[in-house]
Amino acid sequence: MFKEIAIDPASVVTSAVQFNNIIDRFGISEGRLIAAFPSKWKKLVFDAANAEHKHAAKQMDLKTIEYRLTKLPKSIFVSRERPGQGCTNDWITAAIDEHRRYPFDAVITSVEIAEEGFISPSDVSKDHPIFKSNREWPVRRDAKSMADCCSSLLNSSYHIKLIDYKFDASKLRWRRPLQEFLRKIKAGSTIDIFRDDDVLPINYEMGVRDALREVARIGAILRLFTRPSGSMHRRFVLNDIGGVSFDIGLDEDFGGLKTHDTVTVLQEDTWLEQWEKFAGEDCLIQFDI
Numbered sequence: 001m002f003k004e005i006a007i008d009p010a011s012v013v014t015s016a017v018q019f020n021n022i023i024d025r026f027g028i029s030e031g032r033l034i035a036a037f038p039s040k041w042k043k044l045v046f047d048a049a050n051a052e053h054k055h056a057a058k059q060m061d062l063k064t065i066e067y068r069l070t071k072l073p074k075s076i077f078v079s080r081e082r083p084g085q086g087c088t089n090d091w092i093t094a095a096i097d098e099h100r101r102y103p104f105d106a107v108i109t110s111v112e113i114a115e116e117g118f119i120s121p122s123d124v125s126k127d128h129p130i131f132k133s134n135r136e137w138p139v140r141r142d143a144k145s146m147a148d149c150c151s152s153l154l155n156s157s158y159h160i161k162l163i164d165y166k167f168d169a170s171k172l173r174w175r176r177p178l179q180e181f182l183r184k185i186k187a188g189s190t191i192d193i194f195r196d197d198d199v200l201p202i203n204y205e206m207g208v209r210d211a212l213r214e215v216a217r218i219g220a221i222l223r224l225f226t227r228p229s230g231s232m233h234r235r236f237v238l239n240d241i242g243g244v245s246f247d248i249g250l251d252e253d254f255g256g257l258k259t260h261d262t263v264t265v266l267q268e269d270t271w272l273e274q275w276e277k278f279a280g281e282d283c284l285i286q287f288d289i
Helices: 016-023 041-053 060-071 091-101 143-154 172-183 201-212 268-277
Strands: 003-007 032-035 106-108 136-140 159-163 190-196 221-227 235-239 242-246 260-265 285-288
Touching (some): 003 091, 016 060, 143 235, 143 242, 159 172, 172 190, 242 268
Parallel strands (some): 003 032, 003 106, 190 221
Antiparallel strands (some): 136 260, 235 242
C-alpha cells in the first residue's frame, strides 16, 4: 500500500538541494506519501528553514524551500488522524512516541535514534529499501483490505471514480467493497461509478440503492454511468490527482481461488488518460448519500 513516511522538519532544510532530493520522492505516483504529522507540518518546515538560513548572506536556499512548500499539493500528504501534540516544541520526541504507538513506514531525521524505522536524510536514495519502487502491491480480495489499500485516494479528494465493467452491487462480492469504499469518503465528495452498458439500468440502480441502505449518510453525491460494452477492459479507483488499477476487479474473492489481486499505482499519463476517458454528465441517476 501507499507508504506513510514522517519527515523531521528541522532535518530536511540544510539546503534546497537536500529538500528537493527528499520531497521529489513523494506523491501518489511514487507510492509514498508524507505523514501529515502534525497537520501543520508545512508551517514547521517553514519555521525551521527560516531559523536555518536567516543569517545566510544569500537567501536562495530559503526562497527555494519556501517556494516548494507553497507548491506542495495536498495529495502528497496522508492524514491518519494522528495526534500532533508536542510536535511544535519537540517534533522528534513526539514522533518517537507516535511511532511506538502506531508505526510509520519510516521516519526521516538527522537525529540518531536507535530504533527500527528511523533513517537519516543522507540515506534517502533509490537504493534504500524504503525508497525502492512501491508501485505494485498484492492485496487481499476482501472489502476492508481493498478499501484500506485505496484510503489515501478516497479521502484526499472530492471527486472519486470507481471503474469496473462488471460492477454489480446486487451481488455481495461488489456490494461490500463499495460500502467500504464509501466509508472512506469525506463529506462534500462526488463519487462516479462506471460499468458497461450490458445491464438493465433499473437493476444497476436497485443494486446500488440496496447497498446504500447499510452505509451511514456521508453528505456526498453518488452518480451511476455506463459506457459501451467492449470499450472497458481495466478496473480503476481514481481521484482527480492519481489512481490505481486492480487486475481482477473491484469485487471480493468471495470464497474463490483468486484470494489476492495485484494493485498498481498509475503513472501520471495513464491516470490522466483514464480520468478524461471516464468523464461526462450523462449519468443514469444521482443519489444524495
